[in-house]
Amino acid sequence: MYQHLPVYAGDPILSLHEAFMADPRPNKVSLSIGLYFDEQGRLPVLDSVRKADQKLREQERPSGYLPIEGAPDYRAAVQKLVFGADSAAVAEGRIATIQGVGGSGAIRIGADFIKSFMPGSDVWVSDPTWDNHESLMQGAGLKVARYPYYDADSNGLRYDEMLAFFARLPAGSVVLMQPCCHNPTGIDLSKAQWSGVIQVMKDGGLVPFLDMAYQGFGEGIEEDAWAVRAMVEAGLCPLVTNSFSKNFSLYGERCGGLSVVCPSADEADRVLGQLKAGIRRVYSSPPLHGERLVAAVLDTPALHQQWVAEVKDMRERIKRMRVLLAERLTAGLPGMSVDFLTEQHGMFSYTGLTSDEVDTLREKHGIYLVRSGRMCVAGLNEGNVQAVADALIVVLRARS
Numbered sequence: 001m002y003q004h005l006p007v008y009a010g011d012p013i014l015s016l017h018e019a020f021m022a023d024p025r026p027n028k029v030s031l032s033i034g035l036y037f038d039e040q041g042r043l044p045v046l047d048s049v050r051k052a053d054q055k056l057r058e059q060e061r062p063s064g065y066l067p068i069e070g071a072p073d074y075r076a077a078v079q080k081l082v083f084g085a086d087s088a089a090v091a092e093g094r095i096a097t098i099q100g101v102g103g104s105g106a107i108r109i110g111a112d113f114i115k116s117f118m119p120g121s122d123v124w125v126s127d128p129t130w131d132n133h134e135s136l137m138q139g140a141g142l143k144v145a146r147y148p149y150y151d152a153d154s155n156g157l158r159y160d161e162m163l164a165f166f167a168r169l170p171a172g173s174v175v176l177m178q179p180c181c182h183n184p185t186g187i188d189l190s191k192a193q194w195s196g197v198i199q200v201m202k203d204g205g206l207v208p209f210l211d212m213a214y215q216g217f218g219e220g221i222e223e224d225a226w227a228v229r230a231m232v233e234a235g236l237c238p239l240v241t242n243s244f245s246k247n248f249s250l251y252g253e254r255c256g257g258l259s260v261v262c263p264s265a266d267e268a269d270r271v272l273g274q275l276k277a278g279i280r281r282v283y284s285s286p287p288l289h290g291e292r293l294v295a296a297v298l299d300t301p302a303l304h305q306q307w308v309a310e311v312k313d314m315r316e317r318i319k320r321m322r323v324l325l326a327e328r329l330t331a332g333l334p335g336m337s338v339d340f341l342t343e344q345h346g347m348f349s350y351t352g353l354t355s356d357e358v359d360t361l362r363e364k365h366g367i368y369l370v371r372s373g374r375m376c377v378a379g380l381n382e383g384n385v386q387a388v389a390d391a392l393i394v395v396l397r398a399r400s
């Protein structure tokens with residue numbers, strides 16, 4: 001009956017993580033999937049989240065269905081965090097926000113929305129981008145293609161080419177960008193560069209789709225949302241997805257959001273209605289426990305403050321690991337520039353390693369990177385960074 005089905009080739013990120021979990025070598029190191037590990041190599045349970053969880057369990061609230069669009073307090077908390085506590089667009093009721101099943105589910109609902117209501121709009125993603133961006137958009141039946149982004153020669157951004165490319169796109173084109181901590185390259189735009197993008201998007205009638213999965217892992221929770229807020233202030237109407245998987249360390253709870261900024265409150269009502277119709281026919285309503293945790297932390301001042309401090313600790317630990325790895329590599333490979341490691345933002349670093357070199361790291365040294373050469377720096381710690389540096393030095397020396 002199913003003989004004609006092709007064998008699934010696996011996912012470039014999740015299948016590697018499965019292989020890592022099955023690897024019996026005790027000194028294996030996971031630098032592939034975007035998971036933040038602490039100094040002990042564990043997935044942290046944030047203290048703010050633990051406290052919220054205890055309180056919720058004491059309350060023994062029943063587990064009824066949430067509304068299709070998600071819980072009102074959670075959706076309001078998403079808006080505040082993403083658009084800012086003093087956002088005029090939020091106050092004017094111009095943003096339609098739904099709770100997403102993780103950031104991924106939010107992106108898919110956004111993609112379905114584009115397919116249904118923006119006929120003829122193609123989606124443009126950065127070259128390269130998170131692999132699943134393309135799959136999620138294509139899964140909704142959208143046409144996806146890439147715009148210039150990463151410059152391998154300089155390990156930098158092809159900014160002028162990107163801007164010129166945007167200027168040639170037809171009005172109504174959807175341009176997917178990441179406001180902070182670009183996955184997979186770690187290369188973000190400066191404020192001045194964002195301002196240039198905003199102008200070109202306004203002039204050309206483009207629709208920004210901003211996917212923010214790492215808010216707080218770049219420069220700070222408010223700082224990382226700068227591009228989102230600047231776009232809204234400039235009068236653009238972006239679709240914005242966010243995820244709490246990483247900054248709450250709640251990967252399995254599947255907590256995210258999709259916010260569609262609209263020109264008016266009336267349009268936001270219509271959009272929300274159609275988002276609900278879209279959700280109802282896919283998964284009906286979202287899950288509830290993780291959403292309660294996030295809302296409890298964000299809405300309780302003491303817990304919120306503690307969470308901000310915990311995100312800061314995670315961010316600073318990642319930055320320290322970047323510096324440590326760069327130092328160790330420079331010691332073993334004098335003359336080789338590894339400045340890109342400390343210049344990139346967020347969890348990921350694009351190392352420039354070939355897929356063969358990545359395979360060698362995994363097979364010979366038990367160190368897992370994505371085959372594109374993407375390294376999750378948040379998997380490093382003081383206990384494994386020297387071993388990782390040593391293995392990288394062996395692989396890089398073999399080049400010459």
Ligand code: KET
Pocket residue numbers: 013014032033034035101102103104105130132178183211212213243244245251254255256
């Ligand atoms: N957007 C981006 C840019 C992203 O990197 C991820 C996850 C998501 C959205 C999805 O978030 P979630 O809330 O888990 O649905 N990225 C990591 C995990 C994965 O591939 O699923 C990663 O790149 O390793």
